[in-house]
Amino acid sequence: MIPELGHLALIIALCLAVAQSFFGLGGAQRANLIWMNAVRPAAIGQSFFVMLAFGSLAYAFLTNDFSVAYVAANSNIALPWAYKFTAVWGAHEGSLLLWVFVLAIWTVAVARFSRHLPQDFSSRVLGVLGIISIGFLLFMLTTSDPFGRLLPPAAQGADLNPILQDPGMAIHPPMLYMGYVGMSVAFAFAVAALLSGRMDVMWARWSRPWTLVAWLFLTCGITFGSWWSYYVLGWGGFWFWDPVENASFMPWLVATALVHSLAVTEKRGAFKSWTALLAIAAFSLSLLGTFLVRSGILISVHAFASDPRRGIFILAMLGVFVGAALILYAWRAPTFSQRGGGFKIFSRETFLLLNNVFLVVAAAAVLLGTLYPLVLGALKIGQISVGPPYFDHIFVPLMLPFFVLIGIGPYVRWKHGSATETLSKLRIPAALALVAGVVAIVLLRAEVSFIATAGVLLAAWTIFSALQEPLQRLWQRLHHRHVSLARSVLGMSVAHLGAGLMILGVTVNTMLGITVDRVMKPGSSVAVHGYQFAFQGVQDVSGPNYQAVQGTFVVTRAGKKVALIYPEKRQFRHDGTTTTNAAIAAGPFRDLYVALGNPLGQDSWSVRIEYKPLVRFIWLGGLTMMLGGFIAILDKRYRRVRVPATVDMSAPPKDADADLAKAPER
């Protein structure tokens, strides 16, 4: 009964999505107030029914309704209830439902927080979101219905993929989807601006907080994904340049470029067309990511072939959305006034432009490396793969100059800056970064390499440059001078600080991390970087739905006990799948990582032991970037209640210059 209700809810949601996009786009086009007034109710109704469908599937999982094929394939009676809930998005159909569920959340948010926008504009935004909903709802209903029945019902269900039975499953996919789908809001704003001819400063101001929120979630999703794969997959790495990872990294790179380009459009009225193009690109890459991960072409050609409709449908949807948006862009963008603020070569605008060039080139390089092998494979020309060395070769030379610029940009004025002024402001961070570089060379000695030194130097440079301004303001305030720091500026500083911390973590961990694979017997011990790892033996333990072999390791340093850790090898009962659950003794400055390898007979095991310095800084950096985005959203100017509809939208707002006057350093 409940699954049928869910299916029905999806159909009703599809009808309401049609109404939402028809009234939204048609109403705005014909300036029909009655139609436009119907958009919000339709959008909210559509979202309600999608959420109802999601609730029905979750209910089917929690009540072990194994007559639903999807539940039978991805759940089991013995599965702990929390994982039954996360199993909702454990496979293809449910992830799509999660996608539209997240889109429903965004739609409600847009409907709720867009009342201050001109009605035709908000109607168009909701109309575009409605079209995206139609696409995905149709996709689900025609090719991937999660509510299909299984006759006869299964007795107890297969099981959720053991790797997914982890708390990370509750955070990583929803956060990532919030980011992916959030790009559709930035996209909808850009398309609405193109349609209404309002590609101007106000458009940038309206869409900036939405883009920031989406970026924030995407950052969160990727950071958690990296951390999750680090501890659950038993590989001990934080990033593998796996196509699935690249699928989320490409939208992130473009979204980061978009966040910066929006700043120029909002503050100076420049880069308008480029910003709109980036918004379209960010959404296209999110769709492409969904396509790569969900169509199954990455996991196996067979999954793709068994139901080619899926891959073809989503590819067609990608083509229609992106193609239509690009045609609209080609048609409308040249008609808009490009009269933005002009700027000199040494200006904030140029630095932000360079930021965009680097990020977009990086995204293009990842795209090439990800798609080329797939295209060759699909065309049956040959089978090749592009491994991490390719991405490393591209990223290192791209990121070196990028991180030089990231420290300078914030200290250059808009419009026309002065090189001497900027240099004098950057004396202290530059000096501190040099000191850090020298310290790194002295400390690392034997292991010193150009890349390691450059990485540490640039990380220090980024960190000190990002810290300088907030600390300066704090110092001044402590001395009772009235100074203020706009939240958006503070947010930027914090986000750049996060980028610096991340680069520091990546560099140090990659250059100085140690991995040792050894054969160990109970009683034997291995020394890694001053730590003694003593293997005490293994014992059998049993979990709710698995049997495990658990090893015990005592870690000591200079005779003192550091940690007692228990890596496991788990075997899941229902299909005998084995997973390696590494044990990690975490610390702020280093992780000690132990994973059981293979039993080699006579009680001996192959064991992987890793010393990972500063690995936590990578995720700390990600979290710091998120925090920066969050602070920036709290900026006062996004909380303005109502924009009078009569304001001349084509001119940069007066307070753009007022902001300049208020904060002379910006």
Add this chain to the structure above:
Amino acid sequence: MTPVRRKRLIIVVVIVAGVAIAAALGLQAFRKNLLYYFTPVQVAAGDAHVGQRFRMGGLVAMGSVQRSPGSMTVHFTLTDMQKSVPVVYTGILPDLFREGQGIVVYGTLDKQGLFVAQQVLAKHDAKYMPPEVAAAIKKAKAAQQAQIAAKAAS
């Protein structure tokens, strides 16, 4: 040329030059790091050069896995049901590695025709077979049948 135009020209030239350099670097890195994929049949036919790094996919032949006790070195043969290539690997094997399982190895061929693997990949579940392996086995089977048919005809 007006100063504004000249400035624009400079910016455009700088960007184009930057992107061109990045593209050149990228394509070079791309060419250098392309990894070819061969099947045991192709390796037996001499498609892979000694010392060249490549990936090879196939099934772990039944009864071929040999471990030296107390060491992480393992010998096995990789087969696509037509040709077999001996493989040696030292290190931790993935959880899904077992006889009869489809896997992909990454490494180089030495002069004796022994594949020295640096990495053994067996991802996904026990039923999974890397698509390349499945294709290779299908191809090998078809070739075998064609041979039989040819023999029968002659």
